[in-house]
Amino acid sequence: MTIRDPDSKVVVEKDFATTRRTVLQAALGTGGVASLMALGALPALGAEDGKTGDFPKHKPWKFAFVNHVTTNPFFVPTQYGIADACALLGCTYQWTGSQKSIASEMVNAMNTAIAAGVDGIAVCLVDEHAFNDPVKKAMQAGIPVFAYNADAKDNGRLAYIGQDLYLAGKALGERIVGLVDEGEVVGFIATPGQLNIQPRLDGAADAIKASGKKITFSQIASGPTVNEEVSAVDAYYVGHKDVKGMFAVDAGSTMAVGKAMEKYGLHAKGVRAGGFDLLPGTLDAIDAGHLDFTIDQQPYLQGFYTVMEMFLFQMSGGLSGPADINTGLKFIAKNSVQPYLKTKSRYEGNASAQELVERTGPIGG
16 A cells, blocks of 8 residues: 655555554554554555546546644544545545644645645634635635535635534533533543534533533543543543543543543443544443443545545536535444444444445344
């Protein structure tokens, strides 16, 4: 597999058969996911003659994906979704942005993509205003811009592909109210104020307030990297041992909550916990009874559908493609976690091989 090393910016050949579980476990022991994850800039497979499926011949359009945490394990399935859609449609992509959610670095990446004349830009709009000018600049240069994973009001992007973050937060808050009657509850957030996760915390706070329960809900910053999140959650509990609930609105913080719950045996003490996304440690914690739930937002689709929209925009001369897509909200608890633990696939980001996943049994329930 050809991937781009984000530090050296050199395209190299690497075997990325390592599962996301192995990557995350290794990262926790070696000082960071960044030293182990370098997925991106995958070439499209096939379509060497510029013709894909029943579409007419076209140039191999190149799309730039600007991300706020380029080495975060949450976005492994997103990158697989991008790569799969590019392979299907005869396109290529670049994975770029910031490793620690620094908006200025993301803006620089956008400006570089614009100067390079890419055929489409997808960006996580994690700041309310920082991306307005580069989005306008790109559109004036004839480059379509789409938001994925995070959106901002009054931005000129063509469409948003991702979860409805505020409504997801409200659903989180309603689940918290169902688990905790009163007392101190904390909501961990990797980067306060950023639009990929702050709306979730706001929605949770509003739902808790609307319930009328005597719950004191506080927001705690946990940091943009996995190691920081683990340390922050652990330190919080040590100083707040009367806490009744520990929840999180991002993948790394949720996994960190699970580790603290296990370390101190908190579920048996009546503490309730949960959060977002499907990191292996989170799924294991649910299975073991340390976390009550997590919420899936389907990160693979946030990559796959975004490429599809940029491709169709180019193929149709701008007449088709842009459409807001809500990639969903699904609670996963102990009674529903087994399929996620037993299935390894690109769609969940815990396997690299292309493989048909056979479905069995009834749908839904």
